[in-house]
Amino acid sequence: MKTLHENPKYSFHQTLALFKALADETRLRLIQIFEFGPFSVGDLVNILEMGQSRISRHLKILHDAQVLTCYRQDGFTFYHLNPAAPQLVQKVIQSFMMESEKLDLDQLSLCQHIEERKQNKAQIFNQMADRWEDIRSQYRVSQKANKRIIKLVEDHDFVIDLGCGTGSLLMSLANRKGRYLGVDISPRMIQRAQSNLKNLQSSLDIQFKVGDIEKIHLPTKSASAVIASMVLHHLPDPEVLFTRAYQWLKKGGRIILHDFQEHGNQTYQKLFDHLWLGFSRDQLQHWMEKSGFHWKKYYSFPSQGGEDTFVAYGIKPK
Structure with missing residues (x-):
């Protein structure tokens, strides 16, 4: 965040x-x-147990003051902190954290809300697991994107695949050296991945583990590559993935992202519970660099009748 003096966009009236x-x-x-x-707004009503009109009024004031920005998806408006807001906002937050007795109750309610949302997500994927490959085929993702991912993990000794689903991406690396770990929040997805690996009868060193990206304990500074293929659009706060990947990667390790470019197709939200309708290149680069990565390259892949996708990667500095 910038100071008021460093932010020329803030006039006297805006300040x-x-x-x-x-x-x-x-x-x-x-x-x-x-x-x-x-x-x-609905999330905040549940978290704070306040009336919708009251919360909406406060959100409008914060938005007008450029403390918050917002985006619309599937008829709902989602608010988030404006990264361009002055440092003053951050300092006020830190002071409030130390002095407010209500904050503990807010955070308890917030954690319960987030946990319920994760459990609902896991249940949805458990129901999808047995037909996951058919569902993924509806994305009509270019096979060139998967080939690019595979090429980017060549010669890496320990690769983590976040949101691995039924393990198809890791198993496409058959006959390669190295260790591979697939993580997914859905127990049923992991069961299918383990079954698929057994049927493959490959000597590839792959393990699968049920886990939440925000909570799972993995060795720090151990991985040479972290893959997140079609994962970001399911996360309420995608920045968490960048932060955790940075913790797990060794110096010089790669974070590899594969997801949809920005689009307006709300079918993905209704059928597949997507929280984000794709991402812009600038948005990805901002998150990556904010987490400490060096932004390296972005590849665009036209769809085969669906939505355009991308593969992007960055490197943890040596």
Whole structure:
């Protein structure tokens, strides 16, 4: 975040609006919640147990003061912290964290809300597991994208595949040296992956593990590559993936991303529970560099009747 002096976009009147926006306990509580990612009005009603009109009024004030930005998906508006907001906002948050007694209750409610959302997501994928390959085929993703991913993990000794599903990507690396770990939040997906690996009868060193990207314990500075293929659009806060990948990677290790480019097809939300309708190149680069990675390259892949996808990767500095 920038200081007020470093941010020429803040006029006197905007600065006054910013101070007014911060001069309210409820709005400070909202700002603290947005430290954990984007949320809709409905989410905030459940977390804070306040009326919708009250929350909407406070969100409008924060948005008008450029503390928050928002995007619309599937008829809902999701708000999140504006990365261009001055450092003053961050300093106020830190001070409020130390002094507010209500914050502990807010965080407890927030954690419960996030956990329920994750459990619902895991249940959805458990139901999809037995027909996952057919479902993935509906994405009509270019096979060139998978080939690019495989090429990017050549000669890497320990590769982690986040959101591995039934393990098809890792098993396409058959006859390669190295160790491979597939992680997925769905127990049923992992069961299918283990069964598929057994049927493959490959000597490839692959393990599969049930785990939540935010909570799973993996050795730090151990992996040479972390893959996230068609995962980001399911995460409420994609920045978490970048932060955790940075922790797990060795110096010089690669983070490899494969997902949809920005699109407006809401069918993916209704059928597959996507939270994000793709990502822009600038958005990805911002998250990657904010987490400490060096942005390296972005590959665009036209769809085969679906939505365009990309493969992008960055490197943890040596």
